[in-house]
Amino acid sequence: KKTVDVDATIRSGDLSPIFTWLADNIWQKGSLLTTDELVKQATGDVLNAQYFQVHLKHRYL
Incomplete structure (x- = not known):
């Protein structure tokens, strides 16, 4: 999958x-896929609250 170095x-x-x-990866397919399918296709993983929890810990703690 092609990714973008967001920070750079x-x-x-x-x-x-x-x-x-x-x-290419979100807007074009947004109305064709369910949210779960879209997240899996865009990120390679299912929606997981643990990623958000880790983000919050790194950002605020």
């Missing part, structure tokens, strides 16, 4: 690679 892209100020990825 934001630092460069050119967000077009992020928007291209979103268009």
Whole structure:
């Protein structure tokens, strides 16, 4: 799967690679797939609250 280095892209100020990825992997398929299918296809994993918990711990603790 093609991924985007979000941090480097934001630092460069050119967000077009992020928007291209979103268009190809999310927006274009959003009405064709269920939320679970879309998350699995975009990330390679099922929706998991543990990822969000880890993010919150790293960000706020």
